[in-house]
Amino acid sequence: MDVYKIKGGNRLKGTIKVSGAKNSAVALIPATLLADSPVTIEGLPEIADVYILKEILEEVGAKVTFENGTMTVDPTHVEDMALPNGNIKKLRASYYLMGAMLGKFGHAAIGLPGGCHLGPRPIDQHIKGFEALGAKVSNEHGAIYLRAEQLEGTKVYLDVVSVGATINIMLAAVRAKGRTIIENAAKEPEIIDVATLLSNMGANIKGAGTNIIRIEGVDALHGTNHTIIPDRIEAGTFMIMAALIGDGVQIDNVIPLHLEALIAKLQEMGVVIEEREDSLFIPRVEHLKSVDVKTLVYPGFATDLQQPFTVLMTQADGTSVITDTIYSARFKQIDELRRMNGDGRVEGSTAIIKGPTPLEAASVRASDLRAGAALVLAGLIADGETEIHDIYHIERGYGKLIKKLTALGADIRRVTLEPVEISNADNAL
Ligand SMILES: CC(=O)N[C@H]1[C@@H](OP(=O)(O)OP(=O)(O)OC[C@H]2O[C@@H](n3ccc(=O)[nH]c3=O)[C@H](O)[C@@H]2O)O[C@H](CO)[C@@H](O)[C@@H]1O
Numbered sequence: 001m002d003v004y005k006i007k008g009g010n011r012l013k014g015t016i017k018v019s020g021a022k023n024s025a026v027a028l029i030p031a032t033l034l035a036d037s038p039v040t041i042e043g044l045p046e047i048a049d050v051y052i053l054k055e056i057l058e059e060v061g062a063k064v065t066f067e068n069g070t071m072t073v074d075p076t077h078v079e080d081m082a083l084p085n086g087n088i089k090k091l092r093a094s095y096y097l098m099g100a101m102l103g104k105f106g107h108a109a110i111g112l113p114g115g116c117h118l119g120p121r122p123i124d125q126h127i128k129g130f131e132a133l134g135a136k137v138s139n140e141h142g143a144i145y146l147r148a149e150q151l152e153g154t155k156v157y158l159d160v161v162s163v164g165a166t167i168n169i170m171l172a173a174v175r176a177k178g179r180t181i182i183e184n185a186a187k188e189p190e191i192i193d194v195a196t197l198l199s200n201m202g203a204n205i206k207g208a209g210t211n212i213i214r215i216e217g218v219d220a221l222h223g224t225n226h227t228i229i230p231d232r233i234e235a236g237t238f239m240i241m242a243a244l245i246g247d248g249v250q251i252d253n254v255i256p257l258h259l260e261a262l263i264a265k266l267q268e269m270g271v272v273i274e275e276r277e278d279s280l281f282i283p284r285v286e287h288l289k290s291v292d293v294k295t296l297v298y299p300g301f302a303t304d305l306q307q308p309f310t311v312l313m314t315q316a317d318g319t320s321v322i323t324d325t326i327y328s329a330r331f332k333q334i335d336e337l338r339r340m341n342g343d344g345r346v347e348g349s350t351a352i353i354k355g356p357t358p359l360e361a362a363s364v365r366a367s368d369l370r371a372g373a374a375l376v377l378a379g380l381i382a383d384g385e386t387e388i389h390d391i392y393h394i395e396r397g398y399g400k401l402i403k404k405l406t407a408l409g410a411d412i413r414r415v416t417l418e419p420v421e422i423s424n425a426d427n428a429l
């Protein structure tokens with residue numbers, strides 16, 4: 001079992017580079033299956049979700065190479081296989097195989113996805129979209145079976161603004177007959193990124209990034225080259241880190257426009273942010289003011305940054321309040337921060353945090369990806385050596401984290417713990 005061990009207190013200084021966006025990567029990779037010749041994607045993050053998707057694509061017969069962040073997928077011999085179990089359950093975004101396989105073959109059988117446990121995460125809007133396109137949908141033993149004679153373009157109104165449903169419907173609709181209109185679509189930058197790849201593959205998509213997306217179906221899609229957008233959530237995590245314990249940190253490969261809500265909140269707390277073309281510089285912060293935050297769909301404050309942001313709130317002067325309107329139960333980090341002397345409590349979908357409280361090292365557990373990121377940040381500022389368990393959650397979304405943080409001066413190591421031997425004598429009652 002591997003853990004992160006972090007000795008807190010080192011001031012971080014220098015330049016850190018953001019990787020390609022996880023939430024784009026996990027959609028771009030399945031999207032390559034729709035082509036009839038090789039697709040190359042550059043700048044992919046080296047994270048568990050990407051490696052798992054590579055294996056899934058290989059399982060269905062794609063030829064995949066992945067080196068230095070560049071993946072080439074040759075989908076020429078992909079088969080319409082059922083994927084009810086196995087790797088599918090290891091990540092949330094495996095649901096994009098539903099849209100991609102349905103678009104390619106007119107049918108698909110994909111197990112219900114895994115991913116972070118943030119409370120209920122239904123996929124009813126994805127299903128609504130597939131059904132509107134003409135697919136018959138059934139849930140058989142935990143896998144979704146989709147069958148269509150011919151996908152037909154249609155109008156779909158999403159009852160809930162959903163990133164996953166918007167992209168999944170787009171993936172199926174690019175090969176449907178006629179025009180599909182997605183209303184009340186999500187507007188996240190990752191949706192534009194996926195639409196850009198699909199368009200370069202020959203799809204006809206207009207309006208990605210707005211709440212109405214129009215797609216004219218085409219008969220075939222071809223190979224292309226694509227460079228992924230930077231990960232705004234990784235960038236945001238590094239910005240929060242720089243505000244917490246930086247002594248002048250430059251964050252490279254950032255699109256500041258994607259981070260406007262976070263930038264505004266950090267500035268309200270007293271953090272100075274120097275924006276450059278594709279980087280940000282955050283000088284050392286001496287004093288943080290408390291703030292109130294509400295997570296919202298893009299371009300609002302991202303739910304994925306809520307958990308790391310609560311660590312900053314423990315260091316702000318006064319009481320901060322943060323409400324998650326997307327995932328009301330996404331607060332498992334608060335209990336772990338309390339173990340580290342943080343003063344926070346959860347009421348419904350809101351966390352109330354008093355600061356500033358010096359954090360103390362403890363042995364803590366990452367319950368999910370961003371809770372894990374929050375604990376890394378907490379460990380970096382805590383007094384003593386923090387040990388973080390269940391780091392596989394963190395490694396789903398942050399590539400080369402130890403290397404990146406060590407280069408800034410952090411004392412963080414990935415350590416394999418020896419299994420504890422329990423002797424018979426110890427077991428005796
Ligand atoms: C792989 C990926 O891109 N993951 C991101 C994506 O997840 P994901 O695409 O799963 O999140 P959605 O945007 O779909 O979910 C938003 C809200 O809608 C609800 N909902 C969603 C779909 C549905 O069919 N029915 C329904 O009720 C969800 O429970 C949630 O409350 O967007 C989330 C919200 O920004 C982020 O936290 C995740 O990092």
Ligand SMILES: C=C(OP(=O)(O)O)C(=O)O
Binds near residue numbers: 091115
């Ligand atoms: C919730 C997240 O990921 P996923 O949707 O892949 O579980 C996340 O990236 O914070």
